[in-house]
Amino acid sequence: MIFSRSIPKKYVLLDIEALQPIPAMSIPENASGMAVLVRLKSRPVDFWMEPLPKDKPFTSRELIGWINRKSSISLLKARIRDELTPPVKCTRLPSLTVAICTRDRPRQLARCLKSLLRIERAAFGVPVSSSILVVDNAPSTKVTQALVESVPGVDYTMEPRPGLDFSRNRALKEAQGDLLAFIDDDVVVDGGWLEGLMAAWIEYPDAAAFTGQVLPYELATAAQVLFEQRGGFRRGFDTICYGQTLPGHPEYPLNAGVFGTGANMAFQRHILNQLNGFDEALDTGPPLPAGGDHDIFYRLIREGHQIVYKPAFLVFHDHRRERKALIQQYWSWGLGVMALADKWRHKNPTERPRIRYLVRAWFGLRFSELIFAVLRRKPFPFYMILTEMAGGMVGIMGEYRRSIKRIHRVRKQFP
Amino acid sequence: MSSFNPLKILHIDLSRELPSIHPVPDIAGLFVVFWWQNIPLGHSWVPLSELPMSPVNITERALTAITPAVESYLMGGFIEVSTSTDSFSGFAGDIKTLTEMGKPLSLLEERIALSFKASKAPSVSVIVCTRDRPAQLARCLGSLQNLSHKPDEICVVDNASRSDETCTVTAGFGDVHYVYEPKPGLNVARNKGIRQSSGDIIAFVDDDVTVHGDWLDAIQGAFVDLGVMAVTGLALPAELKTQAQYLFETHWGFGRGYQDKVFGRQFFERFRSRGVPVLEIGAGANMAFRRRVFDDVGLFDERLDVGAAGCSGDSEMWYRILARGGICHYVPTAVVYHYHRPEMEAFHRQLFYYMRGHVTALLIQFERHRHWGNLRRMLLSLPVYYAGLMIHGLLYGFSGRKSTLKSEILGCLSGVKFYLNQKQREKCN
Numbered sequence: 001m002i003f004s005r006s007i008p009k010k011y012v013l014l015d016i017e018a019l020q021p022i023p024a025m026s027i028p029e030n031a032s033g034m035a036v037l038v039r040l041k042s043r044p045v046d047f048w049m050e051p052l053p054k055d056k057p058f059t060s061r062e063l064i065g066w067i068n069r070k071s072s073i074s075l076l077k078a079r080i081r082d083e084l085t086p087p088v089k090c091t092r093l094p095s096l097t098v099a100i101c102t103r104d105r106p107r108q109l110a111r112c113l114k115s116l117l118r119i120e121r122a123a124f125g126v127p128v129s130s131s132i133l134v135v136d137n138a139p140s141t142k143v144t145q146a147l148v149e150s151v152p153g154v155d156y157t158m159e160p161r162p163g164l165d166f167s168r169n170r171a172l173k174e175a176q177g178d179l180l181a182f183i184d185d186d187v188v189v190d191g192g193w194l195e196g197l198m199a200a201w202i203e204y205p206d207a208a209a210f211t212g213q214v215l216p217y218e219l220a221t222a223a224q225v226l227f228e229q230r231g232g233f234r235r236g237f238d239t240i241c242y243g244q245t246l247p248g249h250p251e252y253p254l255n256a257g258v259f260g261t262g263a264n265m266a267f268q269r270h271i272l273n274q275l276n277g278f279d280e281a282l283d284t285g286p287p288l289p290a291g292g293d294h295d296i297f298y299r300l301i302r303e304g305h306q307i308v309y310k311p312a313f314l315v316f317h318d319h320r321r322e323r324k325a326l327i328q329q330y331w332s333w334g335l336g337v338m339a340l341a342d343k344w345r346h347k348n349p350t351e352r353p354r355i356r357y358l359v360r361a362w363f364g365l366r367f368s369e370l371i372f373a374v375l376r377r378k379p380f381p382f383y384m385i386l387t388e389m390a391g392g393m394v395g396i397m398g399e400y401r402r403s404i405k406r407i408h409r410v411r412k413q414f415p
Numbered sequence: 416m417s418s419f420n421p422l423k424i425l426h427i428d429l430s431r432e433l434p435s436i437h438p439v440p441d442i443a444g445l446f447v448v449f450w451w452q453n454i455p456l457g458h459s460w461v462p463l464s465e466l467p468m469s470p471v472n473i474t475e476r477a478l479t480a481i482t483p484a485v486e487s488y489l490m491g492g493f494i495e496v497s498t499s500t501d502s503f504s505g506f507a508g509d510i511k512t513l514t515e516m517g518k519p520l521s522l523l524e525e526r527i528a529l530s531f532k533a534s535k536a537p538s539v540s541v542i543v544c545t546r547d548r549p550a551q552l553a554r555c556l557g558s559l560q561n562l563s564h565k566p567d568e569i570c571v572v573d574n575a576s577r578s579d580e581t582c583t584v585t586a587g588f589g590d591v592h593y594v595y596e597p598k599p600g601l602n603v604a605r606n607k608g609i610r611q612s613s614g615d616i617i618a619f620v621d622d623d624v625t626v627h628g629d630w631l632d633a634i635q636g637a638f639v640d641l642g643v644m645a646v647t648g649l650a651l652p653a654e655l656k657t658q659a660q661y662l663f664e665t666h667w668g669f670g671r672g673y674q675d676k677v678f679g680r681q682f683f684e685r686f687r688s689r690g691v692p693v694l695e696i697g698a699g700a701n702m703a704f705r706r707r708v709f710d711d712v713g714l715f716d717e718r719l720d721v722g723a724a725g726c727s728g729d730s731e732m733w734y735r736i737l738a739r740g741g742i743c744h745y746v747p748t749a750v751v752y753h754y755h756r757p758e759m760e761a762f763h764r765q766l767f768y769y770m771r772g773h774v775t776a777l778l779i780q781f782e783r784h785r786h787w788g789n790l791r792r793m794l795l796s797l798p799v800y801y802a803g804l805m806i807h808g809l810l811y812g813f814s815g816r817k818s819t820l821k822s823e824i825l826g827c828l829s830g831v832k833f834y835l836n837q838k839q840r841e842k843c844n
Contacts, residue, residue: 076489076519077482083518084429084474203471239475245464 211260647697
């Protein structure tokens with residue numbers, strides 16, 4: 001019974017500008033739902049997913065009804081925000097290096113670069129001096145290098161030690177910009193990406209890091225739809241400045257997922273240098289392919305810095321298409337969260353009560369999700385939650401220390 | 416409990432340039448109320464750890480706090496409250512109207528200014544009932560002098576004060592009318608006030624409030640609709656200096672939100688079988704009635720409110736109005752500032768009387784109208800609610816909301832006893 005439930009096949013993605021008439025739509029036959037990004041003056045204000053009515057053609061009229069019902073508050077909020085925010089005045093913007101860490105994924109990388117090169121290198125009428133740096137991590141072929149060299153205006157560097165955080169630290173070493181942005185190779189940046197980042201910087205010039213919204217690039221398979229339905233990488237449409245406390249979250253800042261994700265983040269380069277960059281024992285690829293982004297966010301907050309989340313700083317992420325890959329991702333998320341809890345428990349004994357709270361709350365939340373999944377109140381398969389919990393168990397039982405030993409070996413191998 | 420840091424109340428007018436908020440020593444945080452000129456739109460609790468706040472921070476905070484209220488004004492006009500949970504979702508208008516709306520807040524100002532202007536008509540008497548609180552009374556009367564629109568009459572009903580200071584204070588305010596009522600009881604005093612005043616509209620404020628300059632305009636504006644029999648308004652905290660005041664504001668409070676709400680037939684019928692939550696309509700500290708409604712439904716029940724059962728004299732009156740098909744209108748632009756009791760003991764006592772009054776009112780409402788929902792609320796909803804809080808308290812400790820459970824439950828029981836005693840006495844007479 002549990003296995004035979006109907007699982008959504010495919011969702012149509014719509015990108016709607018509220019100020020323009022809604023275009024006539026053609027919904028593919030096999031689509032079981034739609035995901036709508038609503039924008040106002042090209043800035044994103046709302047995103048929602050809704051199953052399509054069965055046995056009945058869907059018209060733009062109905063779509064307008066849905067937008068009215070679901071997005072009116074968000075649109076109004078955006079309007080009020082515009083009214084309350086004085087026009088941006090700036091004369092100088094920081095220089096920017098965009099780093100893309102990649103390994104043997106030329107197709108995704110080419111798409112990502114294309115989207116980056118398309119956006120105008122200016123924000124609010126002020127030019128932004130920027131460079132793009134591709135860090136090729138322990139490549140098995142020369143394809144990536146050849147690709148990058150064929151695109152003018154993109155720098156190439158190679159990091160032989162396998163591991164995402166080795167690559168990120170390489171980027172930190174080579175970058176020249178005041179700001180250093182990291183995007184994953186499997187994202188496509190939105191046209192307003194740069195302006196979103198610069199708006200965040202103008203509002204909070206002293207913040208150490210900026211994170212942005214991550215929406216789906218496509219929802220073509222059941223795995224992608226499931227991932228997005230569970231929340232995906234979305235973090236809402238309000239600008240949030242994270243400081244030293246977060247009301248209602250006693251475990252803060254250990255719940256570092258609130259800050260955003262490594263698929264789309266930017267840092268003040270000098271602050272990142274002060275912290276000696278990323279922890280190379282995290283994000284190593286299997287068996288510990290996660291945690292580097294959360295770790296750096298946590299350390300920044302603990303050093304007294306601020307992190308700003310800006311929804312207009314937007315990318316579209318190409319989620320894993322296969323169910324197996326999705327299960328693996330949840331495994332590594334559970335693993336990563338708990339490996340970090342384990343790391344901080346040893347590095348920072350004063351945090352222990354808070355870590356105990358985090359561990360209890362995390363497993364408690366997973367457990368209640370599990371109950372809901374088994375009772376079929378939520379469409380999410382229970383075995384994915386079980387996988388995430390199992391990952392968490394392995395993570396808390398010394399995965400971080402095992403990873404340290406592994407990277408010692410890697411460092412010896414590449415002196 | 417001894418080391419409670421006070422909260423500072425800050426009013427921010429979003430139509431002006433936003434300030435930066437800097438930390439202040441020895442406070443626990445801020446209670447920030449957001450306004451657009453004279454329209455209150457929302458509030459936000461800011462812990463000290465989030466200070467300093469830049470104008471950008473304040474804007475983001477304000478947006479979350481004010482958007483629902485702005486929507487209620489612009490999209491729905493008035494909300495006819497039919498449920499308390501899904502009070503509003505989505506707007507009735509079209510996405511086009513919304514997106515064409517360049518500056519929603521300025522638009523809001525125009526719409527509300529219109530309703531203010533429309534209000535020329537009926538005469539107003541303001542009645543302040545008081546007992547032995549000359550200092551508070553002086554503060555209240557002082558604020559009434561600063562109204563942008565003067566009432567036709569201000570009347571102080573001195574409810575069996577032991578000293579003559581009330582009289583002296585009132586005399587200091589020239590044209591304020593002084594009435595003495597020897598029989599103690601807030602509802603007795605209110606009824607005296609109704610009989611002794613002459614306005615078409617009778618507005619009551621408690622002696623422990625101060626009023627906003629545009630308070631009366633908002634009240635009068637609401638009475639332009641001839642179906643409206645009662646108007647209530649927003650009561651914001653005037654100070655949050657002690658734990659008792661903080662607990663009162665967070666868990667009880669007089670705040671009924673920033674959305675304009677109309678309570679009518681729909682609201683009444685929906686809840687009739689479960690007990691109509693008339694307390695949601697407003698607070699007796701800030702309410703007004705059309706005089707002729709008292710001819711229709713009678714005066715305040717003298718068994719209720721301070722000096723008798725405890726409170727709920729106000730809500731029982733709204734119940735009668737709704738049962739007769741009248742409309743009660745909650746107008747958030749009619750603002751008063753209430754000074755909550757600062758002492759913990761007084762706070763416990765107050766809650767005891769709250770629940771006592773509430774239960775008595777349920778019995779009286781049942782007696783008058785034979786609506787079984789009132790009994791259901793008393794015998795089912797309230798016991799279940801308190802059992803839940805008890806269990807929570809046993810598991811997690813009796814702090815915060817649960818620190819006053821004993822007073823409340825004893826109050827409920829006492830309410831039943833009070834009602835039965837009154838019945839007994841009536842029979843003997």
